[in-house]
Amino acid sequence: MTRAMDRTQELAAFLRSRRESLSPNDFDLTSRRRSRRTPGLRREEVAELAGISIDYIVRLEQARGLRPSADVVEALARALRLNPDERAYLFGLAQHRPRNTDKPSTAAAPPLARLVADLSPLPAMLMNHRYDILDWNAEMARLLLDFDTLPPPRRNSMWLCLMHPGIREFYVDRERVVREGIAHLRAAWATHPDDQALSDLITEFIGHDEEFARFWAERDVKVNGRGHKTLRHPEVGMLTMHFEVLIPLQDPDQRLLIYRAADEQSQSALDRLSDH
Structure with a gap:
């Protein structure tokens, strides 16, 4: 399988890209005031938001063969503030079916x-x-x-x-x-x-x-x-x-x-x- 088609590599790259796209100022984080050399959130900040160990985040972003559980995927989706399409994509990369978290419709769009x-x-x-x-x-x-x-x-x-x-x-x-x-x-x-x-x-x-x-x-x-x-x-x-x-x-x-x-x-x- 080529690198471009590797789900583990794509999962790692997608998590990094979403983390780096976020502004720390939008979050209430204990480490927010520390100086930054790179844009976006730090791995430890994502770990704090998701309730996951820093080591686990590192291993995911380094594509070290992990397949996160549906609970971990859900926690990451919330921490990274993924939109519905991004959330579905993350679940697909992790080979889980997305959970339905939307409130049922009670009025016509x-x-x-x-x-x-x-x-x-x-x-x-x-x-x-x-x-x-x-x-x-x-x-x-x-x-x-x-x-x-x-x-x-x-x-x-x-x-x-x-x-x-x-x-x-x-x-x-x-x-x-x-x-x-x-x-x-x-x-x-x-x-x-x-x-x-x-x-x-x-x-x-x-x-x-x-x-x-x-x-x-x-x-x-x-x-x-x-x-x-x-x-x-x-x-x-x-x-x-x-x-x-x-x-x-x-x-x-x-x-x-x-x-x-x-x-x-x-x-x-x-x-x-x-x-x-």
Whole structure:
């Protein structure tokens, strides 16, 4: 393996570059007043900020064959004030999966809300990893239901599928839709261990819906980003929709769901729905 492709060497170089790019004046450090011959933080200062021994920092920056644990990588990312992209890069170099430390989205990012509106006449809505519905366009409201009539805590697509009387019979292949939703929630639960609201939601579903409890116990895990659903709409009858779920790079906790008619009959039904 060449030097340019060596992860250990790149990890060392990346840590040095981030350390040297920081201003000591931005930190409350015991050694800040000492004279400096080089820019940036000293290794002992990074060690102090990260709670790691100086010797370990030296060995990492000298590429001496260490593979830091996920805890050490997280401590270094915080000490070096890495942005989300830099943090993900550091975790990748250390061959660990980044931990999700962002607070779950509870409101639509404004650019994504504008995109949802601009996607008309395609039905579209924005959700977070919990399936909380953050924003939607008029076409999606006509296709599913008027989300404005629901209290915010109930604007959740899994809750609607399980508990809402008008939606329980809406999906022709309801069992598959529920199973896929549960498999997604299990994946989200694993990657968001500190999201108490998600844990509470799952606990509620297990306690109040026998079907959910049975499928949850099967421990299927799958993030489903593409597929189709056949819907039994009370106003325009049967229609089949292709769906695509997109995750924006700048707002990775938000998911953009877009529906498209799967055939001419379904498109005709959508057109009639828009005329209502």
